[in-house]
Amino acid sequence: MTALAVLDYASVFIFALTGALVASRAQLDLVGFVFVGCLTAVGGGTVRDVILDRGVFWVAEPSFIMVATAAAFCVFFTAHLLESRLKAIFWLDAVALAVAVPAGVAAALGMNALWPVVVIMGVATGCFGGLMRDVVCNEVPLVLKQGELYVTCALAGAASSLALLSLGQPLGLALIGCATVTFGLRAGSLAFGWRLPVYKSRPPRR
Template identity: 60%
Template sequence: MTLPAFLDFASVFVFALTGGLVASRAQLDLVGFTFLAALTGIGGGTTRDLILGRDQVFWVAEPVYLSIICVAAVLTFFGAHLIHRRYSVLVWLDAVALCIAVSAGMLTARTLGASWPIEIVMGVMTGCLGGLLRDVVCNEVPLVLKQGELYVTAALAGVVTSVVLIAIGVNDQLSIAACVGVTFALRAGAIALGWRLPTYKHQPPQNVVK
């Protein structure tokens, strides 16, 4: 199995688990669990492959990804009730999925010969889009858009780190490890330590006539 395929498998499974956990919070049926698991698991990668013009979208070329999604949906449907702090588990699983998916998106673009700006965009999009779709469909505030949250920033930092390392001659394996490490470290800091970026604060307009 190639490294891009392994990363896709891992990110699809973990993101699908988060989709199932969100479905449990919304009290959906098994079909709803499967739909959300699929939307979360393959949403980012599908968009990536369509934009990059791959011969086939990754899960169309390898339908086993659909089996992985179904397994994740069934596991969460029958096991979510055993998790007492479900939202906390969801957030941490999402962090793991993010750092893997970011790496998968970036490496896929690199393998297809894309330039480094496209690698960055594909990495961030692959990591963030599935979770965004999941939360929007379930009418939850998307993690990616929470005020000051280090989410897109974590993904961007990880991808840029990898691109810089490749530029100075580091091999793919180490650059991917660095991408995963930087992305997860920043996301974990946001979750556990409350790391935030400053947000825009405006003052109300003053209706003063001079």
């Protein structure tokens, strides 16, 4: 199994958990759990593969859908055991982001894409599944929450992988660096309230 496949399986499983947890907050049925879990799990990778004009990963290997479905089933029967499902969503989503961004970077590098495309594919793979999940479940998308570090984490992680590669580091180390930066920033936002400045309207000058 390739490194990209391992990253894809890991991100699919963890993102599916977050999707199913969001479905539990919306009080959906089992089919709803599976739908939202699978949408979250494969959404970012699908956008990535379509843009890169490569075979969509879960179409070529349907076992990804089976993994996402299994995760959704697990959450359906165990979500009530969690003290705070919202907190679990935030932290699982942070882990999934840290896995999905390197997967997007690796896929783009495998297609010999230029560096701006590599960064964008890292961001897309990490962010679009969660965005679809939140829109479908009528939640405020995490990627758009006021001042919260999310897309910034993906962007910084993808850029750090390119910086490490430019310094002559091997791909594996660059992807680990990408995951570390992505998770570190997202965890800091959740644990310590790290935020970006937001636009505040002002009255027009006379």
